[in-house]
Amino acid sequence: MFVATKLPENTKVSGWVQMLPERTPNPSLSKSINVDVAIIGAGFAGLSAARRLSQCNPKLRVAVLEAGEIAAGAAGRNSGFIIDLPHEVSSDEYAGSDAGPTRRHIMINRTAIQLASDVAQERGWGKDVFDPCGKYNIAMSAQGDEHISSYAKQLDALKEPYRLLDSRQVADVTGTTAFTSAIFTPGTIIVQPAAYVRGLADSLKGGVKIYEKTPALSLEAVGKEWRIKTPQGAVTAGKVILANNGHAESFGIYRGLLMHVFTYASMTEEFSPARLGGDRSWAATPAFPMGTTVRRVRGERGDRILIRSRYTYNPRLKISENDVERAGRVHDRKFDARFPTLKGVQMEHRWGGAMALTWNGVPAYGEIESGLFAACACNGVGATKATALGIAAADSILGIKSELLAAFGQFEAPKSLPPQPFLTIGAKANLGFREWRAGKE
Numbered sequence: 001m002f003v004a005t006k007l008p009e010n011t012k013v014s015g016w017v018q019m020l021p022e023r024t025p026n027p028s029l030s031k032s033i034n035v036d037v038a039i040i041g042a043g044f045a046g047l048s049a050a051r052r053l054s055q056c057n058p059k060l061r062v063a064v065l066e067a068g069e070i071a072a073g074a075a076g077r078n079s080g081f082i083i084d085l086p087h088e089v090s091s092d093e094y095a096g097s098d099a100g101p102t103r104r105h106i107m108i109n110r111t112a113i114q115l116a117s118d119v120a121q122e123r124g125w126g127k128d129v130f131d132p133c134g135k136y137n138i139a140m141s142a143q144g145d146e147h148i149s150s151y152a153k154q155l156d157a158l159k160e161p162y163r164l165l166d167s168r169q170v171a172d173v174t175g176t177t178a179f180t181s182a183i184f185t186p187g188t189i190i191v192q193p194a195a196y197v198r199g200l201a202d203s204l205k206g207g208v209k210i211y212e213k214t215p216a217l218s219l220e221a222v223g224k225e226w227r228i229k230t231p232q233g234a235v236t237a238g239k240v241i242l243a244n245n246g247h248a249e250s251f252g253i254y255r256g257l258l259m260h261v262f263t264y265a266s267m268t269e270e271f272s273p274a275r276l277g278g279d280r281s282w283a284a285t286p287a288f289p290m291g292t293t294v295r296r297v298r299g300e301r302g303d304r305i306l307i308r309s310r311y312t313y314n315p316r317l318k319i320s321e322n323d324v325e326r327a328g329r330v331h332d333r334k335f336d337a338r339f340p341t342l343k344g345v346q347m348e349h350r351w352g353g354a355m356a357l358t359w360n361g362v363p364a365y366g367e368i369e370s371g372l373f374a375a376c377a378c379n380g381v382g383a384t385k386a387t388a389l390g391i392a393a394a395d396s397i398l399g400i401k402s403e404l405l406a407a408f409g410q411f412e413a414p415k416s417l418p419p420q421p422f423l424t425i426g427a428k429a430n431l432g433f434r435e436w437r438a439g440k441e
């Protein structure tokens with residue numbers, strides 16, 4: 001029997017949710033039910049698994065249990081990059097291999113992008129929700145410029161298209177002279193993440209039912225089935241997909257293997273587009289992975305800037321409002337350094353959210369007990385990786401021998417984290433060092 005010792009706590013509401021109209025959540029589970037598949041968690045992984053299951057077999061009875069509301073968790077709190085290409089290319093591909101780990105990652109990412117694109121097409125979304133506009137990887141220092149040139153060589157080896165931009169060309173796009181160079185890659189999708197996950201949830205058909213404000217409290221094997229307790233009813237299911245990312249460990253699963261790291265975002269109030277030249281909508285990740293993500297979000301009444309940076313290690317899986325405010329002060333400095341012409345524009349929304357990393361960067365994935373499947377450990381890029389994990393978990397249950405499933409089968413198992421207190425000391429020192437190394441970026 002696995003008992004949840006912690007449930008998700010979301011500090012502050014993300015700007016993305018606040019920009020959307022009010023929504024009535026799906027009713028909570030209020031009685032005991034029997035289903036074929038129960039999914040714990042309605043983020044990218046859980047909802048994508050449900051979609052794949054119902055598409056392949058509309059008759060399957062699927063229950064998705066979400067502790068909070070759709071889009072209140074990390075899936076509706078992120079920066080909205082559904083990224084196709086990894087940040088670093090492995091040395092195998094440098095040597096010209098066609099089948100190395102980077103190619104595998106790209107295939108995994110593109111499978112996720114395909115699912116997202118199908119949802120976008122079905123729902124008829126405009127660019128305000130789903131924009132296949134690509135992304136910039138952007139530098140602010142000589143060190144960052146070096147990273148950009150080296151990344152261009154890696155992309156050459158992979159035969160992936162890109163465009164290099166010098167400081168003047170970046171200024172034409174961003175409306176600021178703060179950036180020194182950039183590389184544009186066309187395959188990333190940029191979404192309004194809260195609108196995307198809500199739409200993904202609403203796209204579910206067939207036998208899928210979502211129960212919001214319905215935390216799974218315990219999980220127990222009873223004969224050949226699994227019984228999940230929730231506050232007002234139990235779910236008996238032939239198969240279970242654990243799609244609750246770091247909270248898998250709250251059930252004692254993957255104990256000592258998941259590192260709980262939070263990251264933070266601030267979003268400005270709307271400002272008149274006349275105050276900042278360049279394109280009215282663009283999205284940039286930093287040249288150094290631990291640096292600052294920036295987006296300009298075009299709105300009907302004005303535009304906003306999103307700044308995402310800071311990482312903190314929070315093994316208790318929660319952060320305080322003070323943590324968000326502290327990160328916010330860093331965001332303000334980053335904003336001022338990048339957009340001096342927007343002096344006086346205030347941050348309207350600030351928030352933080354959880355990610356689950358493994359020591360060796362692999363997913364926590366697979367059939368961990370008979371009929372119990374895990375699709376966890378987003379490693380910070382869950383919009384793609386967790387989506388793909390969800391699809392793969394569904395394929396596993398459906399007995400589909402997909403290329404995706406084979407790719408996940410090739411990952412090694414998550415490596416043990418160092419014991420406490422060395423883990424806390426090491427994680428904090430490592431995050432601090434890497435943020436320091438990212439410097440201005």
Ligand SMILES: Cc1cc2nc3c(=O)[nH]c(=O)nc-3n(C[C@H](O)[C@H](O)[C@H](O)COP(=O)(O)OP(=O)(O)OC[C@H]3O[C@@H](n4cnc5c(N)ncnc54)[C@H](O)[C@@H]3O)c2cc1C
Nearest residue numbers: 041043044045067073075078079081216353378381382383
């Ligand atoms: C500020 C920020 C920016 C980010 N930017 C990006 C980005 O641009 N691109 C990207 O790819 N990634 C980004 N990420 C990371 C991304 O959001 C996560 O990787 C992703 O949300 C993980 O998806 P998931 O489905 O695995 O988990 P989650 O999205 O965390 O979903 C898990 C769900 O499980 C639910 N749950 C947990 N326990 C229980 C329980 N006991 N019972 C029922 N439900 C439960 C939770 O409430 C949650 O809704 C960012 C994260 C943050 C915080």
